Amino acid sequence: MAKTGNRAVGTSGKKPRHTPAQKRAAREAREKQARAQLKGKRQRPTGASRYAEEDRGARSTEGGGYPRRDDRGGYPKRDDRGGYPKRDDRGGYPRRDDRGGYPKRDDRGGYPKRDDRGGYPKRDDRGGYPKRDERGGYQARDDRGHARRRWADEDRSGWREERREREARVERGGRTEHVWRARRDEREGRQDRRGFHEGRGWEERRHRDDDRFGEPERRGPRRDDRFEDRRGGRRFEDRRDDSAEASPEDEREAAEAAYQEHLASGAQEDATATVTEDNGFAGLGLHEDLVAALARTGISQPFPIQAATIPDALAGRDLLGRGQTGSGKTMAFGLPMLHRLAGRPRAVPHRPRALILTPTRELAMQIVDALAPLMRAVDKRFLLVAGGMSYTPQLSALERGVDVLVATPGRLIDLIERSAADLSEVEVAVLDEADHMAEMGFVEAIKEILDKTPTDGQRLLFSATLDHGVDQVARAYLTDPVTHSTNDVAASVDTMEHHVFLVHPHHKKPITAAIANRTGRTIVFCRTKLGADRVALQLRESGVFAAALHGGLNQAQRTRVLDAFKKGTLPVLVATDVAARGIHVDSVSLVLQVDPPADHKDYLHRAGRTARAGDEGVVVTLALPHQKKQVARLLDAAGVQTDALTVAPEDVAIIETAGGSVPDGEPIPQSRLDEVLRPRRPQRQGGGGRGRYGDRGPSRGGYRGGRDGDRGGYRGSRDRDREGDRGGYSRRPRRDPDAARDSRPDWRPRG
């Protein structure tokens, strides 16, 4: 019951209601519409929900198992876009125009195959599934909370239904995604014309690929122009205006702004440092510019994994590196890669010479951070290619030619399909955290990408574990690889202490707070995104300053949270497993697992966030009584020997062994979180130099300057973001729905 109610709310595009009164009102409104519909009265929302009903029916009767990434895999059919058979429909297709008047039912009917054809899987997945699309968006987080709770209430039948729908959509194939998207928009009453706009954007891009590709893509005002042109003068602004949620464009721009902040907070190099006699990197035979650059950042001796792998990598061999993150893998592949590129001619436009693939955006950023000074030292251009960021800089950088591409799979495939990137000249391909990327759902993307690189290129694969997936990828793509392992698996790091605390469910919250209330950086791991939000909130309410990091935040938020944590302004990071792998933050002295990890590998990955590079670190795992066995098994598999201790909040002594103390209980005000996470005003105005995530080369003033000038709409929204009144973390409801309702009844726009 709650389920259908909720769905109807979602699909009809109304914001979800939260108070019982609001829910009631919503229900009544729907019923009223339904009655009106019966009377043949034509109302747009009525039509929308009617179609939603049909979709639902269609979905739920179709089936077929399909995992998620395959949805995306379904996407790559470039023909869908390319062939784009619906162009004419689009143009001549009246639906969108009718929006206002919503008359053409016949058109709909007369447009026969739509239902059957529909099913652009992934996109619709997101769209039809209201939470995902707007995730991080204004309304979404609450949606999520809302939905999750519902699922929990109903014993997760919601999940199953979700999945059935997704599968049904996959079944339908991906031929007419734009129609689906438009239909979904309509169904949901979404009037920001976003789906439509994007559809046109793709189509248009395809047609100018050859001649105009890479030309700065203007936004803002021109979008309206486009609409006017295309739609015969109709304007859609009014519709957009009634939606106060952050548009994807806003978010991408905010993400960009966040990069700039991140960049501005970068570490300084010590220009006076010189290469000394005993420099270990020089001894390995690395290019002198690289060695010098390393010395400037204070690095003169290779880590074991580096010493082991670099000679082989320099010799051009394929490499299978096994080692925990933090063991210096980035340099282990980065240095030989750059050594090889050094002195080579600059890459041809669109064709990078080296590719580094990573499973998460954060990791990609970190790799760029770590390698940027080196890449500059040998005058190589690099680019971060990852989702959640604006396309334009990535496109134009590729247009200009990029030597080293650091990428997450999804966006890279996207760019390849747009012909913006071509991997045919990749000499060195690196797979970082390959075990993660070899997971189901990811692996197809990886294969697809690797298949596009030359088979005779060098391939370096790094992974913490070498189980099935990795093994398979390694065998398929590595030629006669040298395998190097480091033994610094978390379990064998002797500077790491492991504790398991058995806690009563009621005590979890105070104990979490007491353990996390400490000096020094702490990462708290949770199983779910919602859990991370909740724990962060609870910690703040208990007086421990914490913020959540998970994939549900938009990219700008993710960057800011992580930056704040790295800078130390945020002492406690509450994260999902997005942070379990490959997040390099120095001196994290405690890892607290509020939810036990799923398996021993996750345990080791999480634990590996602490006790890095010889530091001391403590890992505390909270287990509820029923989890005791599971945790014991898991620790055993991880090779960690420790006994579970039953702990109650009054066992202060035990808690203190983990470094914590009972917090004063004075809630951390929202403003403090806002303060830390608010976008800071970048000092730079246009042309502000080279980004960490895309180097424009030493002789360039940087794209930003030019682009800001080019793009009328950009600065506007960026400025808004700078003001902190738009798109920023502070704007989003990050409390759980109940709390949000209590404290900010009006945060949601009406309508």
Added chain:
DNA sequence: AAAAAAC
């Protein structure tokens, strides 16, 4: 099982 990865 969750999370991640494109729009």
